[in-house]
Amino acid sequence: MLTSPQAATMLALQDKMNAKVNPDWVAVKSPFLRAVVIEAAEAIEHHGWKWWKKQDCDLEQLQMELVDIWHFILSAILIKHEGNQEKALQDVFTDLETSTVQFDGQTYTYHNLSLLQKLELMIGLAAAKRYDLGLFSALLADCQMQWDDLYAQYVSKNVLNFFRQDNGYKEGTYVKIWSGREDNEHLVEIMAKLDVKSENYQSDLYNELNARYQMLDMA
CATH class of the missing domain: 1.10.4010.10 (Type II deoxyuridine triphosphatase)
Structure with a gap:
């Protein structure tokens, strides 16, 4: 509950x-x-x-x-x-x-x-x-x-939303498709690797998203 x-x-x-x-x-x-x-x-x-x-x-x-x-x-x-x-x-x-x-x-x-x-x-x-x-x-x-489960996923998606805004979502410069998959799909994959109960969960998730996103500039 x-x-x-x-x-x-x-x-x-x-x-x-x-x-x-x-x-x-x-x-x-x-x-x-x-x-x-x-x-x-x-x-x-x-x-x-x-x-x-x-x-x-x-x-x-x-x-x-x-x-x-x-x-x-x-x-x-x-x-x-x-x-x-x-x-x-x-x-x-x-x-x-x-x-x-x-x-x-x-x-x-x-x-x-x-x-x-x-x-x-x-x-x-x-x-x-x-x-x-x-x-x-x-x-x-x-x-x-x-x-x-919803709480864990909500916090994770909240991190993604902040990440999007920090990378130009409102201005229309954010790239939502990474390596042929939407950022939501990357989020699910990253969540599976991290401990949601960790005190650093939010920052770890943000950093992992950022690392993957930066790969776009290197492609």
């Missing part, structure tokens, strides 16, 4: 990341839930949905899409509370264990839905400017993740 210190840490990291992109990010109120729509659609692609052809589920990339979605949900929660992290923290735990949601005149019970149906429901809610953390919890379980 998600702990209060974990949630508080992630909210603080998300605020710091967003402020790096735009110091006035709370006042600007960017459409973070629109980003959830796009990321959830990408998650469907990684799962596979085409009934007319054989497709294999890429579980690691599907999990990474959930981490991306979590970034945007945290941002939406922070905006809802005008950047107040204490109120946002309370909001996180308000519906974390819900098992149903009312949407479009219907009641949806999560355990009756497939993973793809849950992702479709998340898209519908996000398009309607809503989120439901009980639904997100159910998706974690479907993707074979615990909250501890």
